[in-house]
Amino acid sequence: MRKPWFVGALLTGVLLLGACGDPSSGPEEAPPSPAVPGASATTTHQRAPASPEVPKVAPRVLYLGDSLAMEAQNVLGQELRRDLKAKYTSAPYSGTTLCDYLEGTGEKSLVPAADKAAALVRAQHPDYVVMQFWGNAWVYTWCMDGITYDASQQKYFTRYEADLRRLTEQIAAAGGSKPPKIVWVLQGPDPITPDRVRRVNEMYEKQATASGDLVADAGATVSPAGARYTWAEYLPCTAYERAHPDYCTQPSRDRTALHLDKDYLHFCLAPTTSTPKPCPARSPGILRIAREITRVIGERARAR
Numbered sequence: 001m002r003k004p005w006f007v008g009a010l011l012t013g014v015l016l017l018g019a020c021g022d023p024s025s026g027p028e029e030a031p032p033s034p035a036v037p038g039a040s041a042t043t044t045h046q047r048a049p050a051s052p053e054v055p056k057v058a059p060r061v062l063y064l065g066d067s068l069a070m071e072a073q074n075v076l077g078q079e080l081r082r083d084l085k086a087k088y089t090s091a092p093y094s095g096t097t098l099c100d101y102l103e104g105t106g107e108k109s110l111v112p113a114a115d116k117a118a119a120l121v122r123a124q125h126p127d128y129v130v131m132q133f134w135g136n137a138w139v140y141t142w143c144m145d146g147i148t149y150d151a152s153q154q155k156y157f158t159r160y161e162a163d164l165r166r167l168t169e170q171i172a173a174a175g176g177s178k179p180p181k182i183v184w185v186l187q188g189p190d191p192i193t194p195d196r197v198r199r200v201n202e203m204y205e206k207q208a209t210a211s212g213d214l215v216a217d218a219g220a221t222v223s224p225a226g227a228r229y230t231w232a233e234y235l236p237c238t239a240y241e242r243a244h245p246d247y248c249t250q251p252s253r254d255r256t257a258l259h260l261d262k263d264y265l266h267f268c269l270a271p272t273t274s275t276p277k278p279c280p281a282r283s284p285g286i287l288r289i290a291r292e293i294t295r296v297i298g299e300r301a302r303a304r
Contacts (some may be wrong), residue, residue, distance in 0.1 A: 014050040053240045055301035058085040062120055062180070064101055065132035067094040067276065068187075068289075071268040072132070074278040076290040084298050089124055094276040099137035099143035103170055108142040113155055117167060119172035125178075127210045128297050130216075132185035134265060135160065135200040137193070149196055157199060163209050172211070183296060184208050185289070188219035191231035191264050198229055216296040221288035222258050222267065233259050238288075257283040 017121065025152045026087040061080055062074055068090035080086035093111050099283065101117040113119060120250065137149035149156045172179040184204035196244040199221065208215045224232050237248035241256050249257045250268075258267055266272075267285030281285055 013250065032295060053081075053284060054085055054296070055304070057301075057304070059128055059297060060087045060124065060126045061089070061128045061297060062086070062124060062126040062129060063090040063092065063130045063132070064117055064120075065092045065130075065185070066096045066134055066136065067092075067224055067266060068134055069130075069132040070094045071266055071274045071283075072286045075283075076130070076285050076293060079287075079290045080297065083294050084301060086255055086297070087116070089120070089168040090096065090128070091120060095102055095140045097141055097144060098131075098160065098167050099115040100240055102163065103142070105143045108145075109139050110143075112164045116170075118170040120179060121171055123173035125175075127301070128183055128214075129180045130183045130185060130293055130297075131167075132158075132187075132218075134187050137196060142280055149193065152224040153196075157203075161195055161203050164203055168211050168213070172217065180259055181300065182208070182211070184213065184215050186215060186217045186219045188230035188285075189224040189229045194231070196227045203282040213297055213301060216293045218292040219239075221292050222285050231264065233257065234262075237284075242282055246282045249284065255303040256284045 027226070044092075052211035059080075063069055063076055069090070072091055073090040077088045077090065079090050091111075093115070096110050099105055100111040101115075102109075103113075103118050114123075117129065117131075120126075136144065139146060139148060144159065147155050147159050168182060171182060184207065186199050186201040186204060197219075205215055212221045220228055223236070224230050224235060234250070234257055237251070237254055237256045240249040242251070242254075245251055247252070247256060257269060260266075260269060260271070267283050267289065268279035268281060269283040270279060
């Protein structure tokens with residue numbers, strides 16, 4: 001999945017290429033925020049919270065998803081722990097889509113039974129389940145029963161919407177009397193089929209409204225201002241990125257890279273390896289996404 005993903009007939013081995021990561025490398029953390037005065041060697045990786053308040057009760061957060069979640073999982077965990085003191089668990093699987101996390105898919109799924117969404121909710125009792133799926137549109141996973149966006153857009157959207165409802169229902173039922181809030185992460189632009197991502201995001205928003213769940217428009221943070229569904233390899237640096245040169249990759253041009261060349265989907269600025277792992281490189285796109293998810297959860301957790 002880490003190769004040019006408009007190729008429709010990828011084999012099973014490509015599933016292993018779904019996320020950034022070097023098996024021998026851990027992800028680098030964000031540098032200190034300008035708000036932290038006099039950071040020392042022991043506080044190099046600390047930065048001020050996005051909000052002046054930490055929630056009274058630390059939220060429990062479960063993060064599920066495909067290769068986008070695989071590459072971002074450690075950075076999101078760092079942001080949630082720093083800003084919200086969250087108790088955090090992640091279980092992403094590259095190459096997956098919603099149906100992989102449904103119970104009842106058996107051997108047709110890329111996700112083992114113990115890591116199905118409902119099973120993890122029953123075991124861990126999270127307050128929030130963050131779901132980040134690009135919307136697998138080709139034959140990467142068996143549970144889609146061969147339904148692809150290219151072959152039939154209507155079948156693809158009908159199936160995706162049905163799986164969205166079923167997954168919401170299973171998570172809610174697994175939570176019992178205190179079901180977790182689902183945080184649906186809206187995806188960034190797709191340069192090949194921009195309308196597909198728009199439709200998928202609309203489904204997430206519709207389902208969140210119907211079930212009283214949440215939406216984190218992380219995709220907007222990696223989209224040009226005023227052009228939500230226009231794909232861009234580079235965007236102007238944010239104030240945070242300008243203050244931290246590792247995240248403003250071309251400071252002389254006041255812009256930063258979101259993607260590696262020829263990878264239109266992922267945000268890891270390190271070459272992929274054969275085994276999916278968290279991204280080992282400081283990557284502006286991943287940090288932008290993680291901070292938006294953290295902001296949305298933080299607003300809700302502080303209001304409780």
